[in-house]
Amino acid sequence: MQSNLKNSLANNRLLLKTLCLLALLSFCFSSSVHAKKKITKPTERAVYHNNQGITFLNQNDIDRAEFEFKTAIELFPDYVEAYNNLGIVYKMRGDYTKAAAQFEYAIKLDRNYAQAYSHLGAVYLAQGKIDDAISTMKKGLKKDSTIADMHYNLGLAYLEKNRIDKNRSWIEMAEREFKTATELDPNLVHVHKTLAEVYASLGEYELAIIRYRLALGNEPQSAELWTKLGNVYLQKGEPYQAQNCFAKAAELKPESIESRMEMGLFYLKEKRYDEAINEFKQLANNNPLNETAWYRLGTAYLSWGEEFTLKGEKMQAQNYYKEAEVALRKAKEINPQMADASYNLGLALLKQGKTLAAQKEWEFTVTIDPKHARALYNLALVYQMQGRLTDCLNTLCRFILTASNQFPIETEAAKQMIKTNDYKCPD
Numbered sequence: 001m002q003s004n005l006k007n008s009l010a011n012n013r014l015l016l017k018t019l020c021l022l023a024l025l026s027f028c029f030s031s032s033v034h035a036k037k038k039i040t041k042p043t044e045r046a047v048y049h050n051n052q053g054i055t056f057l058n059q060n061d062i063d064r065a066e067f068e069f070k071t072a073i074e075l076f077p078d079y080v081e082a083y084n085n086l087g088i089v090y091k092m093r094g095d096y097t098k099a100a101a102q103f104e105y106a107i108k109l110d111r112n113y114a115q116a117y118s119h120l121g122a123v124y125l126a127q128g129k130i131d132d133a134i135s136t137m138k139k140g141l142k143k144d145s146t147i148a149d150m151h152y153n154l155g156l157a158y159l160e161k162n163r164i165d166k167n168r169s170w171i172e173m174a175e176r177e178f179k180t181a182t183e184l185d186p187n188l189v190h191v192h193k194t195l196a197e198v199y200a201s202l203g204e205y206e207l208a209i210i211r212y213r214l215a216l217g218n219e220p221q222s223a224e225l226w227t228k229l230g231n232v233y234l235q236k237g238e239p240y241q242a243q244n245c246f247a248k249a250a251e252l253k254p255e256s257i258e259s260r261m262e263m264g265l266f267y268l269k270e271k272r273y274d275e276a277i278n279e280f281k282q283l284a285n286n287n288p289l290n291e292t293a294w295y296r297l298g299t300a301y302l303s304w305g306e307e308f309t310l311k312g313e314k315m316q317a318q319n320y321y322k323e324a325e326v327a328l329r330k331a332k333e334i335n336p337q338m339a340d341a342s343y344n345l346g347l348a349l350l351k352q353g354k355t356l357a358a359q360k361e362w363e364f365t366v367t368i369d370p371k372h373a374r375a376l377y378n379l380a381l382v383y384q385m386q387g388r389l390t391d392c393l394n395t396l397c398r399f400i401l402t403a404s405n406q407f408p409i410e411t412e413a414a415k416q417m418i419k420t421n422d423y424k425c426p427d
Helices: 002-033 045-056 063-076 078-094 096-108 116-128 130-143 147-165 168-184 187-203 205-218 223-236 239-252 257-269 275-285 291-310 316-335 341-352 355-368 373-385 389-403 409-421
Strands: none
Touching: 002 257, 002 373, 045 063, 045 291, 063 078, 063 205, 078 096, 078 116, 096 116, 116 130, 116 147, 130 147, 147 168, 147 187, 147 291, 168 187, 168 239, 187 205, 205 223, 223 239, 223 257, 239 257, 275 291, 316 341, 341 355, 341 373, 355 373, 373 389, 373 409, 389 409
């Protein structure tokens, strides 16, 4: 029996040694699998400074936010969120190189930290690295597909790809990402707005209107959104709906230049010249250095003068042509590089019988904009009237090169005249 006891103890010792060996082997195997650095929890003090930084960031106090995030990192060098937040500070300043470095380091510390992918993709997009932006945000969405802003930024990247290579599929992918973003967070006004702009550019006006209406559901006091909605109604061919939107925008923000400008353009399109002139005149008086307001005022007077000319009321027409000249000279004085102002000024002068003055304006127009087709065509006609045939034909050649398909009747007439005179256009 004593012999059996000795054998049993010996076996137990062997079993213990075996178990210890197995445990040791198990420990070594586990260590090799989990070789990458374990993410540890930041200290309470580091968390406090990171949170302080977020508070300052929300208050747009960028300098103090930066200091707090740097303090959090100093207290806990592996603080992933603090690196991400510091990157946001640099991104807000437009220092994309520094921002990218922070986001990249946050990802190095934690490959699953999706927010850093989102911000890094946005930085790449701002730097024009479109493919890098797309691939980065796709990686991020694999980590967490519920980040609405990442879907939005990915949509913007797809739009940029479409701008580069004009492939409609990029727009469809952008639309999908924007819609996903608003499904995740229906209150993202900027996403509804961007999606509305995409739909409007595609001629899908009903969908654009829906998206602007959704945006207005969150920001009903936004004059900008009402103005943009009005523009879509105009494109859709619903002028009175547009008028209501412009009126709402002007009511919300009486000093808004854009909404009043759009209201004036609406009246002009509807040939309600007196109302258009009142809008533009008020704009010009309130913003005397706004060349566009003076240009629109001059154009309205010019158009009204044309209406009276067609009616045979020449004296009234001449009064409006003179008013047009005054307003358009003011626009040109404010911005001498505004080609359309000098072109319309030439028209106003021609209507008053000041042909040489009109010629000078159109010659000036094609100096600042050599591809201004209407100015080139009118100049050619003036040269023809003066008997300057070579100048006329040469200018018609320039007109044909720039007109493209915009002015088919004038282009055909120009080609016929060049052919009749057996003229060869310069290369």
